[in-house]
Amino acid sequence: MTSSPRLSLSVPEPAFRPGDTPDYSGVTFPEAGSVQRPPVDVNPEEIRDLAFTIIRVLDRNGEAVGPWAEALSPDELRKGLRDMLTLRAYDARMLMAQRQGKTSFYMQHLGEEAVSCAFQRALRPGDMNFPTYRQAGLLIAGGYPLVKMMCQVYSNDGDSARGRQLPVFYSSREHGFFSISGNLATQYVQAVGWSMASAITGDSKIAVGWIGEGATAENDFHAALVFASTYKAPVVLNVVNNQWAISTFQGIARGGSGTFAARGLGFGIPTLRVDGNDYLAVLAVAKWATERARLNLGPTLVEYVTYRAGGHSTSDDPSAYRPKEESNAWPLGDPVLRLKAHLIAVGEWSEERHTQAEAEVMDTVIAAQREAEEIGTLHTGRKPSPRDMFEDVYATMPPHLLRQRHEAGY
Amino acid sequence: MNGDGTAAPRLRLTYRDAVREAIRDALTRDERVFLMGEDVGRYGGCYAVSKGLLAEFGEDRIRDTPLSESAFVGAGIGAALNGMRPIVEVMTVNFSLLALDQIVNNAATIPHMSGGQFAVPLVIRMATGSGRQLAAQHSHSLEGWYAHIPGLKILAPATLEDARGMLWTAIEDPNPVLIFENVQLYDMEGELPADAGPVDITRAAIRREGKHASVVTFGGSVPKAVAAAETLAGEGVDVEVVDLRSLRPLDDATIMASVAKTHRVLVVDEGWRSGGLSAEVSARINEQVFYELDAPVARLAGVEVPIPYPKHLEDASVPQADTIAAALREMVGRR
Ligand SMILES: Cc1ncc(C[n+]2csc(CCOP(=O)(O)OP(=O)(O)O)c2C)c(N)n1
Numbered sequence: 001m002t003s004s005p006r007l008s009l010s011v012p013e014p015a016f017r018p019g020d021t022p023d024y025s026g027v028t029f030p031e032a033g034s035v036q037r038p039p040v041d042v043n044p045e046e047i048r049d050l051a052f053t054i055i056r057v058l059d060r061n062g063e064a065v066g067p068w069a070e071a072l073s074p075d076e077l078r079k080g081l082r083d084m085l086t087l088r089a090y091d092a093r094m095l096m097a098q099r100q101g102k103t104s105f106y107m108q109h110l111g112e113e114a115v116s117c118a119f120q121r122a123l124r125p126g127d128m129n130f131p132t133y134r135q136a137g138l139l140i141a142g143g144y145p146l147v148k149m150m151c152q153v154y155s156n157d158g159d160s161a162r163g164r165q166l167p168v169f170y171s172s173r174e175h176g177f178f179s180i181s182g183n184l185a186t187q188y189v190q191a192v193g194w195s196m197a198s199a200i201t202g203d204s205k206i207a208v209g210w211i212g213e214g215a216t217a218e219n220d221f222h223a224a225l226v227f228a229s230t231y232k233a234p235v236v237l238n239v240v241n242n243q244w245a246i247s248t249f250q251g252i253a254r255g256g257s258g259t260f261a262a263r264g265l266g267f268g269i270p271t272l273r274v275d276g277n278d279y280l281a282v283l284a285v286a287k288w289a290t291e292r293a294r295l296n297l298g299p300t301l302v303e304y305v306t307y308r309a310g311g312h313s314t315s316d317d318p319s320a321y322r323p324k325e326e327s328n329a330w331p332l333g334d335p336v337l338r339l340k341a342h343l344i345a346v347g348e349w350s351e352e353r354h355t356q357a358e359a360e361v362m363d364t365v366i367a368a369q370r371e372a373e374e375i376g377t378l379h380t381g382r383k384p385s386p387r388d389m390f391e392d393v394y395a396t397m398p399p400h401l402l403r404q405r406h407e408a409g410y
Numbered sequence: 411m412n413g414d415g416t417a418a419p420r421l422r423l424t425y426r427d428a429v430r431e432a433i434r435d436a437l438t439r440d441e442r443v444f445l446m447g448e449d450v451g452r453y454g455g456c457y458a459v460s461k462g463l464l465a466e467f468g469e470d471r472i473r474d475t476p477l478s479e480s481a482f483v484g485a486g487i488g489a490a491l492n493g494m495r496p497i498v499e500v501m502t503v504n505f506s507l508l509a510l511d512q513i514v515n516n517a518a519t520i521p522h523m524s525g526g527q528f529a530v531p532l533v534i535r536m537a538t539g540s541g542r543q544l545a546a547q548h549s550h551s552l553e554g555w556y557a558h559i560p561g562l563k564i565l566a567p568a569t570l571e572d573a574r575g576m577l578w579t580a581i582e583d584p585n586p587v588l589i590f591e592n593v594q595l596y597d598m599e600g601e602l603p604a605d606a607g608p609v610d611i612t613r614a615a616i617r618r619e620g621k622h623a624s625v626v627t628f629g630g631s632v633p634k635a636v637a638a639a640e641t642l643a644g645e646g647v648d649v650e651v652v653d654l655r656s657l658r659p660l661d662d663a664t665i666m667a668s669v670a671k672t673h674r675v676l677v678v679d680e681g682w683r684s685g686g687l688s689a690e691v692s693a694r695i696n697e698q699v700f701y702e703l704d705a706p707v708a709r710l711a712g713v714e715v716p717i718p719y720p721k722h723l724e725d726a727s728v729p730q731a732d733t734i735a736a737a738l739r740e741m742v743g744r745r
Contacts, residue, residue, distance in 0.1 A: 011469055104543045155720045163720045166545040182547025183505060184477065217476035218508065245477055247453035253476050321452040378720060386726040389718045400684065404713045408726060 012251035018319060022329040029331060032059035033066020040292045044270040051261035051271040054305055057280040062341035068284040074348040080279050081343060083141040084113040084336050085358055089365045090146060094153055098314045102377035103153050105167045107133050111309030112242055114279040114335035117141045122286035123176060126205040128194050130178045130187035133168050134240065135210055144175045146368035156376035162384040185211060185218035192227045195235035206234045206293040213260050214245020217253040229267035232298030236289040240276065242308035247321040264301035276304030277332040279339045305332065386410050418605040426596040428570045429459050432577035433497060437467050440495055443581060446473035446482055447499030456501045457537055457596050483509035483534065487517050490532040495581050500536040503552045503590065517586040518561030529584045533577065539630045539680055540724050541594040546716030551680045553590040554687030557657040563587040564657040565611055568632035570600045572655060575609030592630030611656055614664035620650035623742055624668040626691055627678035628654040631729055635678055638734035647742050657687060665691065666699045673704040674741050680728045683711035710737045
């Protein structure tokens, strides 16, 4: 009889904890331009390696290199930069507004701006995103008015959802931005279902599901992959790996699979892993994946490798679980600075123009804020009435609810 | 009392501290006990209940899990089946819905359907209720819904003493027990004797004696009902407040004794009205002590909408001290 060892569990640990000096010098990333670009109708079996590498376009000198580098016009590049600057300025103002008590809660995108801002450029009117709370770049790059976003954050009388959602849980059908679920991951299966309906009705629109790497542990993530794989639904399934799920580092959700992208392999879903701080790489990958969906080639899973440079939300203090310097040490750099460097490298931008653009963007955001605050903030000005909360529970208000509204004095 | 007959010193603490003390006590008493859930380690839990426990007890006892309610509740069931005494923390009752199948179809039925072979000595703690401006999907009160399920025990600690004392009794119970911590109570401050310990989990409690009317309620509505009773005391109306404590099973005897004494009763529930716990309590009163009543049983419950975000809407959607007071005035005929 052989003796069995005493059983034990393993608990993954992040590389660095508070007090450590984050050092990524041992971590090597593939060089920009070094990863193949397969045709969109590739057999997923042939690109299994793409789940373990990182597609990058912008190199250290700001040049766009390799097969994923696409010819973008200078205006398109500048639009990308401006969208990211706008999102960053918007975040900064709303974060400050939260500190001033104008709202109770806010969630920022710092460091992750490229993911949603670039992805939006691959979408067409009528496509539908099923986002999480960290993709406001889809709205900003899609031209949704900043004032309306702010009214939502302030829950004032200009909020189209009448105070029924947490701040930053925007919704705009017109802008292809489904509502946001407080319960994580539910949107992922809904995105698949929406895209299935598109296929069933013979439409040409596609859906995009978004999820954080932490929430991929939820059952809905895996079930969504099953459905997308079984029906070859016209959907792009995005995983934004910003390294942290509140205080939980990505290794806890990832376990032994190497990468989140690799989750797609077992489902036979073509899978890409991309530098999420590289606007050009994100856009190229977004175009590849959306084209597959549009050509009826089925789903694509994409992992965006990025870093949540700010707190999870205004209720979070990251210093309890990660070193303060980790964000600066993070090796993929800052998405805004990287696109800026590229624009300068191709002779279409300068430090002066950048400074000027930053100031213009901030003026625009501040002007929108002033307009929103004229309507009100969380505790001042015009607010939704309690009467409103009885609406939209049902398409037609049933008698019991009408009675409850009257009893409440409205 | 201490061994020498002197009273134990009293400690000032919050409800949150009391829950933490209860977890610490359980971890110390029994090495089969461990806490698991999302962000319970370094982060200290989303309501800061487990802050400091990781440093004290280590990762084997304070376990951060992947973000999957059905998996960590199901894993808790598995561990309980195999002799451990898990305390599973779910961030809010809203997220427990992702684990509903594990709780309702499994934890609640396993002892019965295995012919008594397998027990599920599992405790699931979760936050419940509104009042923190977190919108519907973080603010619902669904404990009354869980109280519908045979096989589960449902507790709603509303005082520091219960926050400190219910957990250990629940862990010792062979059945799965769900403990609902109302988010409005976490910051509530008060005093407890330093040697406060386990409490009974079967009886309702009278939080304030009175003779003109009874309020039967639980959880976050208890302090509101007591405040309403104080207001009415100033108007010459003496209101008794019954805290259910255990929502399943219900302690009928204490409820009925109070109604038999005051002859008027208002049932207050932060959860929704139709089919809610307030309906069950009021039906039992009508069944058991109808002839003691001088007025119809009255109910005050949450209006049947998803809880909105801003405070003024949130306040308007669930019972408050002033609406409880108004309902009591109406019942005793003083408007
Ligand atoms: C079902 C459910 N469980 C838990 C939570 C609480 N929660 C909100 S965000 C979050 C972390 C999510 O991390 P990740 O998916 O990585 O996204 P990120 O915040 O990093 O963008 C948690 C645990 C929730 N909202 N829903």
